[in-house]
Amino acid sequence: MNEKVTLTTASGAPVSDNQNSRSAGVRGPLLLDDFHLVEKLAHFNREVIPERRVHAKGSGAHGTLTITADITQYTSARLFEAVGRQTPLFLRFSTVGGERGSADTERDPRGFAVKFYTEEGNWDIVGNNTPVFFIRDPLKFPDFIHTQKRDPWTNLKSPQMMWDFWSHSPEALHQITVLFSDRGIPDGYRFMHGFGSHTFSLINAEGIRSWVKFHFKSLQGIKNLVPAEAARLAGVDPDYAQRDLFSAIDRGDYPRWRMCIQVMSEAQASARAENPFDVTKTWSQKEFPLIEVGVLELNRNPKNYFAEVEQAAFAPSNLVPGIGLSPDRMLQGRVFAYADAHRYRIGTNHQQLPVNAPRCPYQNYQRDGAMRFDGNGGSAPNYEPNSYSDSPKQAAQYAEPASALSGSAARYDHRADGDYFSHAGALFRLMSIEQQALLIDNIVGAMKPVTREVQLRQLAYFIKADLAYGTGIAAGLGIDPCEVA
Incomplete structure (x- = not known):
């Protein structure tokens, strides 16, 4: 027989009675010195971290990316360096506008956020199931999200707020058309595509930069819900998408997506009349065809939802050598906003949590802060430059090639092009x-x-x-x- 395991407090002290509080007599009041009661109640009060401002309701799973084609002509990132190479990953799906208790079958874009645990560090693609977005400039993001949340007067969702904003934001029309189409309510998370949405960059070993868009094509096919069925499921099974994803993986029916890229050279981008960094528009697949990269598979459910799904933190600032950003205004804004949201929601050391921590060695000069639990750098110096040969030093070979910038600093009208339609x-x-x-x-x-x-x-x-x-x-x-x- 297995030896009995003793219940302890968080500090390791054995618990003699987990059924009864300490009291002054059989009918007397409880005593403040019952540290086990105080610890249980105090921890319970703090079990819920603030929910995400957007993408609050989510589901996630672990998996792998297996490379099926050679794209080393475009990037030096090591996860792409050999056909057959596998990289572990974590993927979180979500609805955008609803709270944590909202229904999975609302008409809403779906988040498609992937964290690749590469040997050069973590690489995050924080995308959606749509290739475009409602706005072009991050200055409008708080305003837009306010219209998707609750009216501060009635505390109800407000069609008036949404359409009033959209009617003053003609650039939203492309995404509106996607959202209200048959693909506006996917049948769970397995039967929809994913997109990086923004324009990113790939940099090869010669230092040549290409602009790129990432696509994830569902190998399960596309299935959508008609509004009546979505409304019915919202009432009888509001966690429909979570249940479907978890059950499929649990029975070994692993969902898969074909990862592809579109590639545009810097010369093509410079000569293009239409702004290739405008996230409200797509690139023509006839002009820039999809290039297969690999197959993404989800094959392991989280063991604990809070630890692995709720605490998962994705940010487009998580990049690896050979992959970079672009002048996309919305992407530039998200580089700050996402990491900052995690520092507020989870804490300054959120990147040390197991689901967020790199799987490769990492070393830096960040120290202290709440919930630091990795040794805090020990006795090593906490400053740089320093005289210690065994302390981490910068490595110039990982520098990106220079980006040509031009123009006077000003607030340029992002709607000046006039082509919203x-x-x-x-x-x-x-x-x-x-x-x-x-x-x-x-x-x-x-x-x-x-x-x-x-x-x-x-x-x-x-x-x-x-x-x-x-x-x-x-x-x-x-x-x-x-x-x-």
């Missing part, structure tokens, strides 16, 4: 008649509670994208298109 219109025309009808019906239902002023302003954008798109929505709202300015 061509990509949304092209997407609408790619849809089948049935998909177009569903898209129009979904938008009509969402816009009915909104004021006439906002409806008219937003209708002008739909009409500019495609006449049939706009007039279909106008008819559903009972508005004569001639009224639209």
Whole structure:
């Protein structure tokens, strides 16, 4: 027989009674010196860390990326250096606007965040299931997210807030078209694509930079929920996507995605009339075809949801040699915002938590802070430069090639190009008649509670994208298109 394991306090002291508090007599009040009671209650009060401001409701799993094609002509990152090479990873899916207790089947973009544990450090892709986003400039991100959360007056979700903001933000039209299409409510997390969304960079061994977009194509195929079924599931099984993902992995039905890239040279980007760093637009796959990289597989469920999913912290600032950023304004803003959110939500030493810690050796001069539990650098110096040969030193060979910058510092109008509609219109025309009808019906239902002023302003954008798109929505709202300015 196994030896009995003794219950202890967090400090290791044996617990003699875990059923009864200490009291002054059988019926007397409890005593403050019952340190076991105080510790249990105090820890319980602190068990919930602040939820994420966005992407609060999430599911995650461990897996691997197996390289299937040689892309070393574009990048020197070691995880890509050999076909067949495997890199462990953790992937977190999420809805964007809902709280932790919200339903998995809401109409909402889905987060698709991947942490690759490479031998050169952690590399994070913090993406979505859509290739574009609602806004171009991070200065508008807090405003946008406020409209997706609760009205400060009623504490209710507000269609008026959402559409009022969108009607003043024409660049959102492409993402709106995606969100209200049949792909706006995926059937769980396994049957949807993932995207890095932003433009990133790859740098090869010769120091040549290429611009790149990352795609993850579901090998399970695409499945979506119709609104009626999504509403039913929200009532009977609000954790539908979490249950589906966990159950599939548990029974050995491991979900897989084909990882691909689109590549654009710096010369092509410079000569391009359309801004390749605009996250509200996509790159033509005819002009920049998908190049296969590898296969991502999820094959292990977390042992503890809080430790591995809730405490997982992704940030686009987590990069490795051979992979870099771009002038994408939203990406530049996220480089600060994501890491800062984790410092607030989890703590300054969040990167030491097992799910976030690199799997390779790491050494730096960061010290102290709450919850430091890795030895805190021991007796080694906490400053640099220093005279100690065994202390970590900078390595010039990992420097990125210089980026050419130009222009005067100013607040440039990110809407100056005026093309907010061509990509949304092209997407609408790619849809089948049935998909177009569903898209129009979904938008009509969402816009009915909104004021006439906002409806008219937003209708002008739909009409500019495609006449049939706009007039279909106008008819559903009972508005004569001639009224639209």
